[in-house]
Amino acid sequence: MTTTTIPGVRSWQRLALTNTLTKAIADRMLLVVIAGLAMGALNLLMGPMYLALEDVLDEMLSQMPEELFAIAGGVDMSTPTGWYTGEMYSIMVPFVLMFVAASSAARAFGGEMENGTLGLVMSTPTRRTRIALDKVMAMVVHVVLASAIIAALTYVGILAAGLDIGFDQVLAIHLMVTLLSIFVGGIAMVVSIVSGRGVVAILLAMLVAVVMYAMSAFLPMAGNDFVNDLAWLSPWQHFIATDPMGSGVDWASAALLAILAVIPPVVGVYLFKRRDVAA
Numbered sequence: 001m002t003t004t005t006i007p008g009v010r011s012w013q014r015l016a017l018t019n020t021l022t023k024a025i026a027d028r029m030l031l032v033v034i035a036g037l038a039m040g041a042l043n044l045l046m047g048p049m050y051l052a053l054e055d056v057l058d059e060m061l062s063q064m065p066e067e068l069f070a071i072a073g074g075v076d077m078s079t080p081t082g083w084y085t086g087e088m089y090s091i092m093v094p095f096v097l098m099f100v101a102a103s104s105a106a107r108a109f110g111g112e113m114e115n116g117t118l119g120l121v122m123s124t125p126t127r128r129t130r131i132a133l134d135k136v137m138a139m140v141v142h143v144v145l146a147s148a149i150i151a152a153l154t155y156v157g158i159l160a161a162g163l164d165i166g167f168d169q170v171l172a173i174h175l176m177v178t179l180l181s182i183f184v185g186g187i188a189m190v191v192s193i194v195s196g197r198g199v200v201a202i203l204l205a206m207l208v209a210v211v212m213y214a215m216s217a218f219l220p221m222a223g224n225d226f227v228n229d230l231a232w233l234s235p236w237q238h239f240i241a242t243d244p245m246g247s248g249v250d251w252a253s254a255a256l257l258a259i260l261a262v263i264p265p266v267v268g269v270y271l272f273k274r275r276d277v278a279a
Contacts, residue, residue, distance in 0.1 A: 036149030047161030101185025110192030186264025
């Protein structure tokens with residue numbers, strides 16, 4: 001495929017315009033950087049904050065109802081790993097990364113269908129499968145980069161506070177939350193292809209995320225063994241209940257999340273190949 005030289009456009013900009021992968025990555029990079037730095041900055045502060053509260057943390061936690069600990073992942077928040085998991089990784093970090101994934105996938109498909117740019121791309125000799133896979137790969141890159149920024153700043157805060165948490169423990173929880181986020185991004189991809197609407201896809205994907213979280217957080221409180229066990233139907237439970245920061249990666253749960261992360265994009269590529277897209 002030949003490319004046309006565009007006057008006044010630098011080589012790296014031309015590459016982004018003529019390659020679907022680099023274009024898709026460049027389109028959402030600002031969101032990735034902002035989300036990663038904002039969430040990472042909060043995580044960075046969690047280490048010094050733990051030190052400041054360490055002496056009174058046991059007393060504070062003893063006055064809290066057990067239900068709050070279940071909502072925070074059921075971890076012991078008096079420990080450094082439990083503190084990070086309960087404060088940041090039980091809700092905030094996952095939802096930020098899932099929003100990055102959902103926004104990347106939904107805008108790459110439904111958003112570009114709405115503004116007509118996807119039809120223009122598909123009028124080139126580039127195969128539909130290649131276009132779809134490039135956009136999926138861009139979504140994965142976005143999530144991994146945002147997760148990496150957060151992980152790096154988290155570990156800086158841990159080192160600054162001198163907490164006994166290794167970088168391998170930070171990587172463990174980020175592996176699990178990244179896989180979960182890619183799954184949600186895949187759902188947004190499928191919805192955006194079917195509906196042709198980017199915002200609708202983001203909203204529905206995040207609704208799925210809320211339902212997954214609610215099942216994981218509230219079903220174990222039911223006091224009924226059968227209902228309690230239903231929590232494991234939620235992918236969120238396989239992420240948080242295994243306590244990856246404290247106990248390391250549960251590879252069975254990681255394998256399940258990896259499989260779930262692959263299924264929606266595969267379905268999305270199949271649907272995209274058969275979707276009518278107006279130029």
